[in-house]
Amino acid sequence: MLRIVCKRLYSSRSVFQQFPRTFRSRIWSWNVDLRGLRKEYRDLQALEHPDMNANSDSSRSSELNHAYQTLKQPLLRAQYILETQAGLDLRNEQTSREIAQQDPELLMRVLDVHEQLESLSSEQDVKVIARENRERMNVIEQTLGEAFAQHDWDRAAQLTVELRYWTSLDRAVKEWEPGKRLELNH
Template sequence: MARNSAALALRTPLRTSTPLSTCARTFTTTTTRTISTTTPRRHDEPKITSRETLLPQTHYDFFPSLGPDALPPKGPFTLDLSLLRREFLQLQAKAHPDLAPQEKKRQAEALSARINEAYKTLQNPLLRAQYILELRGIDVAGDETAKVEDPELLMEVLETREVIEEAASEEELQPLRELNERRIAGSVGVLEEAFKNDDMDAAKEEAVKLRYWINIRESVDAFEPGKPVVLIH
């Protein structure tokens, strides 16, 4: 039965999202001030030079390679993840607390933690969408009422849970995995257009849908035969 359900899921066409409306609101980003400091040292100590960012306004400010207008709607929602990771590793290498003098270790630890949080958020499309919406005063992550009311979608989610629960092996879930990755890609495309048009209502609605698809991906990744599936939304 699991094989039939998975195959049926693969044949299910993906629904297209409704046209996005364009809002005329403008969005102003703040600039980030930076300073360069050189820690005083004795002649027998290695030279430690760090470039510290003073209170970045957004997670995007930690990654200057993304450009000064990286934050949507000026910048694209989709990011170059390889470039983002490369700069993240460079930043962490410079900001590592072990490189800071004793009196600045706590400051370095706080900066390192913020860099980690910024990277974790921006490299994940769901967390990135929720973060951008949060900057606009829209709390999707913490809003328990932010759920999809589309009965077709809810039925699709319930059927997907049944397929995962009835599968006897990971191989049986491969068609479902591929279908769900297409769902995720589709949602990312809708979010790209919504943020480009500064349409926060459409972005919020699609972020809620994406939360379902990401949860299905996590459930498939954590698959164990006979294990109950809880699709949190």
Template sequence: MDLDFSSVPSGGWAIDTPSLKRAWRLKMAVTHPDRMVGRSEKEQSIGAQQSALINRAYETLLNPLPRAFYLLERHGVKEISESDSLEDPELLMEVMELRERLEEAESEEEAAEVRKDNARLLDATVETLEKAFGENPPDLETAKQASVQLRYWTNIEKAAREWSRGKRVELQH
């Protein structure tokens, strides 16, 4: 079975989300484990594997951070590891300030403000990724740096979404 999603431009960033979702649904209609009932054990196993691959591809393409990592990998950039961190001191200060504001938040409203400010940074980083991958050839160094940044903004988003009074704020890098 061809697992290629035609809504993804060759090496590019832009995703036609409705087309991606349509392609995912069509492929899942064929491979979903519920469709394999009554088939041989081997066919059920193959269907389950294909279904898992299709789901993983869909989630990777739908979400900016895994999509950035995937596109970098397709262009031969080594995997971004936990040891890759922000080298820009100004950017690192922004990350630390957002984290501190979240730790010091006393209400849902304050946590929501951090989330709102972080969303602006996240959106700007996604725009940077779109431009970097849109160049011919892609600007892989900028894309890699933006991917590291996006990992921080994504982690702050998750922490802000899960915020509760008195709970320790932990960011994964």
């Protein structure tokens, strides 16, 4: 799956260029008008989707889908920008580790929240953790915007690694059920 996504990322047109109405300048941008993007994506899929158009090429439809997912999800968007603009592949174990080493406290913080979540038994408490985590992610996403604006790739990479951990937690929180063991899927 990951490998397929990666392959898509290397296709000749950037994910930004596939949505010319949303990204008029045709260059990368951290800030995305998600509503506009969604509209453009749907309009394009209406033309390309095999269900709508028997003559269309289904690979084009799935390319669009991957581009849309990449742009829609902050973590994937940040990884994509770092990979294409700074040559930093954070999906690579080695690269991401080197970056993560700069912040040894991060793991402690992540483990701490996971252990909190693990000890909870009421949905109400889990919602609190979920909200706190969302806030944390929002702050990171904003700070990422500043780092990208300044082309501060190291800082952006650091923040993206952190976002990776909190995105995993976000998924764990969504799948939480009383008494169920936590598992992260990726």
